[in-house]
Amino acid sequence: QAVPGPPMALPVPAGRLGAVPAERAQASQRDGPASWLPAWVQGRSPSSSSSLPACTKAIKALGRQRLWQEAAALLDHARRGRLEPDVVAQNVAIAAFEKAGQWQRAGGLLQDMCSEAQEADVISLGAAISSCSKGHCWTQALELLATARRGGISPNAIAFNSAMSACVNGEHWWWALELFGALVAARLEPTTVTFGAAACALERGRRWSEALALVEEMLRSGVSPDVVVYGAAISACEKGQQWESALGLLRGLRCAKLSADAVAYSAAISACEKGRQWEQALQLLQEMRRQKLNTDVIACNSALSACEKGRRWEPALELLGEMHRSGPRPDVISYNSVISVCEKGKQWHWALGLLRNMRALLLQPDVITYDAAISACEKGKQWSHALALLREMQQLDLHPNLITYNAAISACETGRLWRSALALLAEMQCERAQPDVISYSATISACEKAGRWKSALALLAEMRVGRLAANAITYNAVISVCARQRQWHIALGLLADMRGRGPLPDSITYDLALGACEEGKVWSCALQLLDEVQEWALTLDPLTP
Numbered sequence: 001q002a003v004p005g006p007p008m009a010l011p012v013p014a015g016r017l018g019a020v021p022a023e024r025a026q027a028s029q030r031d032g033p034a035s036w037l038p039a040w041v042q043g044r045s046p047s048s049s050s051s052l053p054a055c056t057k058a059i060k061a062l063g064r065q066r067l068w069q070e071a072a073a074l075l076d077h078a079r080r081g082r083l084e085p086d087v088v089a090q091n092v093a094i095a096a097f098e099k100a101g102q103w104q105r106a107g108g109l110l111q112d113m114c115s116e117a118q119e120a121d122v123i124s125l126g127a128a129i130s131s132c133s134k135g136h137c138w139t140q141a142l143e144l145l146a147t148a149r150r151g152g153i154s155p156n157a158i159a160f161n162s163a164m165s166a167c168v169n170g171e172h173w174w175w176a177l178e179l180f181g182a183l184v185a186a187r188l189e190p191t192t193v194t195f196g197a198a199a200c201a202l203e204r205g206r207r208w209s210e211a212l213a214l215v216e217e218m219l220r221s222g223v224s225p226d227v228v229v230y231g232a233a234i235s236a237c238e239k240g241q242q243w244e245s246a247l248g249l250l251r252g253l254r255c256a257k258l259s260a261d262a263v264a265y266s267a268a269i270s271a272c273e274k275g276r277q278w279e280q281a282l283q284l285l286q287e288m289r290r291q292k293l294n295t296d297v298i299a300c301n302s303a304l305s306a307c308e309k310g311r312r313w314e315p316a317l318e319l320l321g322e323m324h325r326s327g328p329r330p331d332v333i334s335y336n337s338v339i340s341v342c343e344k345g346k347q348w349h350w351a352l353g354l355l356r357n358m359r360a361l362l363l364q365p366d367v368i369t370y371d372a373a374i375s376a377c378e379k380g381k382q383w384s385h386a387l388a389l390l391r392e393m394q395q396l397d398l399h400p401n402l403i404t405y406n407a408a409i410s411a412c413e414t415g416r417l418w419r420s421a422l423a424l425l426a427e428m429q430c431e432r433a434q435p436d437v438i439s440y441s442a443t444i445s446a447c448e449k450a451g452r453w454k455s456a457l458a459l460l461a462e463m464r465v466g467r468l469a470a471n472a473i474t475y476n477a478v479i480s481v482c483a484r485q486r487q488w489h490i491a492l493g494l495l496a497d498m499r500g501r502g503p504l505p506d507s508i509t510y511d512l513a514l515g516a517c518e519e520g521k522v523w524s525c526a527l528q529l530l531d532e533v534q535e536w537a538l539t540l541d542p543l544t545p
Contacts, residue, residue: 164176174205227258227259297333435466453482
């Protein structure tokens, strides 16, 4: 990924950052100096030589209460009273802005300090960059680092850590890694927080192998990885589909006598889901429950998806029931996974029951739900249910897609409903769900089962017009129906077409062509075909005459 150019200049509001807001200034002119401040602050005289420590203390107190506007006004009040706030007072003000999330004011005050040749220090820098980190303002954090260096301030590890976090939070993880390298080059000692920010950057960048290397480097250097580092590394492995490495890190976390949090477990479960490790995913989910961690619907859905990918419908149903009994409440994604695994397991009755259950729970099924349910009915040869579901989803203003129509047409094929299959194929074109090879093949197969050779032949011609490459299965279906309807010359013509421009005929094709020759009593053609079979070394059905 390309690294962007230099960070933009920090946007600073017009006027001094510590200036009193307009409404505060008006109140001050009307009611006397700082009349809106707490009474114990009002009693301080700006001209008193002892009032700077008191002013600093007051700003600190206001910062603890997140009263940043009052803190800014008090700092400005001190300046106008010729107190000349020192670096300590201004650091306290920056900290007040940081606590209140006012990154622009914190950064602006630091830049004022540097530009006015005041003695800003690493404390000023750390607090200002920390405010940028909380605001996800990575460009401003980098700008402050550059400003500090120009002002002769050498950033410490805390400043680097905050800047790295700002880059990670701002989705610019590669800058965080650049800063990590700069910290090491500056001969600063990385802390656990530093490694945590680097691990998070690697996780965002899906660089799982480097995340593993980072953990190993920490262990070699004697710095103990914390839960943040382990969690980020596990998540990086999850994104890289490295379930074994993710589980290894989780074991390492336990060996370090650290308590894995819900984030680490959820990432490990998701890694197992991507690796089709349904047993491991369910085991981790049970561990989360035993440790009384927050087992949210995302973790449960990952485990359900693992069961779906592993084609394990019984454990998926069991987990769904457990979610209903103990929580969390299943959502549409939960049900979609379970209906999909029931479809793969040819459990059409369960798929329909789950769909009914969704309605009872006021969960709105989506296109994915209906796709899986219709496909389950197709596999269970329940064509009437499949067509009813298709019409039901249309009544709900859900638009069937290619998968939906193909499943419904395949259901019509099993039910020998050639007219319905043709109607659905035509409907697809009206609904802008462009038919593919599967759509045509299933419709041709429905026509073949019903003995409709003309319709099958017309569909094959449509495929050519639409530049869809018919496969051997499609051709075989058309040749089969032509042979059965004593259209041997058409069947042999289709075989010649396959030999001329593909697809290559297989043993089934020749079996069907020989059957067509038998029906037409064209023995010379049959002998010629047998010679071709021997030449291509194809194995025919032993029942072929």
